[in-house]
Amino acid sequence: MTSPAQRVASLACAAVIMLVHCNAERLPPPAGLSYRWVDAFTVTVSWPEPRGLPAGDVRYKYRLEDPESPVERTPLRHFSVNLLTGDAGSGSWTYLVWTVGENVEESIKVNTTIESPKPRAQVKDVQCFINLDNETKAKEMNCSWVPGDRALDLSFRTCGYTRKSIVGLKMCERPYGDALRSGCYLKANGVTNICVLLESEAGLSTFKLSPMIDPPELSIGEEGGDLKLSWTLPPILKHHPRIFSVCYRKCGHAEVCQDYTTRGEPAFMPYDESCRYELRSRVTTGPSIPLIFSQFGPAVFYGTDQPAGKTLPVVAVVLPLILSVCIFLSCYCFRRHSSILCPVIPDPSVIFKEMMMNGNKDLEPTMGSLYTPVPEPVESCKVDSVAGGAVVPLTS
Template sequence: MRTSPQIVADKKNIPRDKTLYFTRNTLLAQNIVEYQPEMFSGYWVIVLITCFSLMCGVVDVVSDLVSNVSCTYYAVEKMNCTWNVVTLTPDLQFFYNNKTENILQPCVIYIGNGHTRTGCHLYGEEFLSYDMLYISFTGSYEGRPIKNMFLRNPGDSVTSQPPKFNITMKGDNLVIQSSHPNFKENCWLYYVHVSKCNEDGQLYTAVKDSNWSVNVPYDESCQYRVRVKANYTEFCGSGASDWSEIKEYGANNDPNLLVKAAAIVIPISISCCLIIALMLFRRHKDKILPKVPEPSLLFRDMFNDNKENKMSKELHVGQLYVPSEELVEAKLHVEPKSTLLHLEG
């Protein structure tokens, strides 16, 4: 029969040479029971407990080997457990098992820096099927063995690689198709963040039923920026991936570009046409507009007929010109015959 721990002695009545220590972390038994050793500060304490034989032993209540122990499940049958080293010890060992198993399994692949172990890579088991993961650290401190115990739920910290995705055009929509999760598909929810035209983005969701894709209305005048993140739902546990790298689709264009272009091009085109028309008109002006009598003279003749007739009479305009007779003297002077004529006679 397994019983809960009982404190049966204190500093006053326990001989120093018969003292059994317990860790101030969790102790593995039928249940994991957490103690607060600060309550017994300065005391030597004996704890009687029925427990698994491999987990019982003499440990130091004073020292912690590690702290901040966390385990992250990141791929099929793969999980990493990491910790911060509190007490440097050359013989630090990591052990783990499932609640249904009594045999501790040692870490095979350690993660660390030099000789300092800061993590363990676990593989080969479906850790998400564990109800709880029991973890034991062993080492020594000042010649005495130290054992720290921890209890972790693998489903409380699940992650994966950021989903890969493609962007395609289908009709008037953009189709964002993401890759499938590589484990526990029913437990994942994808967040698809889409922004356009440098505006604040909108968040879409994709699940297994939608084949991990979303449709987004497409505006040709905008550039779209897309990124995807996988979230492990609270129905199965907790955790998420990092955001994927941003992919861009299309280019930003001014929605009023055609109107602005028309407002610039049309006036320029009209101006050019007018200049060409004026040049052609000047060149062929005589053909296009031949000279005609000035109509104003006709109207002037009609209204000023009497006046002009009078002036014509005064100036003898319109009368036949009769030249005046030229007076010539009628005197005749007869010269005598030449002497030459007398001699010939």
């Protein structure tokens, strides 16, 4: 019978044996990773062959540290990629690399951090407008930007990391600038898949060019109770699906935006005849082709703010009728109560003339009887005769 201590020792030995066995079957990871910038866009990452690789098909996988980035596979001990500061938002990238094989557990992932050959240059609002001729190809693009505290030179080439694309770096022509923006004219065979470098002695900025066109002219009409929207487009977009973003306001409400995908046919949107519409639009190529886009064009106005079509006749009939009834009732009430509202006032001159001719005899008190004093009591006096003919005065 085994004791608890022996049982614990047996389990520990089994775990160690399993760990050694698993480590023996797991592939060794790459070690000693290094990188080299081929030019301002392309970097090559390489490493020596890991020790202890088993016989058989061994490959390597790599991806950016971001879990959502795609996983790439290579049979070689190196890979090349285009790294753009405009995509990363910085001048630093971290890659994960690991070893994979058949019927063998893949190795742990090792990482390497790649730093840009120069600090990131300060540049804002890069715009490259396509200048079109009568054909469907672009002659050149007018690129402009808002620089930082240093002047920048623009160069470009086709994006990629093949030998052919790397040697094709070209300089922008006819530079210009003012206090707000700097720019130049870029001549290329196409308008897509172009990588641009803006560089000074102190820093650089790299990005993939997004070609722009002038905003298409918006035309508005009515059809079947809806607004009919159509645009005038350059030939370069004539045979591709495009997405029109339309933002509009009506009757003072908040702005509403809506997308329409067309191949040249007009678009329709509901129309309220009682509202004045303010519309602006822009265009973007569909998701299946390289990006070409425009900014929003100037606002276009259509219609007027007014009562709805059914309400206007009702108001035109009912309002005069109500006004007529009010006037009739006012006249009736005034005539019926005219003696109160407008009493007859006698002429003062007539009253004065009658007073002079007739005196006060015809005047009768109108305020009641006159005041009559109450008679006071009077005592009678009696005179008695006195003998001798003397008169005796009366005493009170």
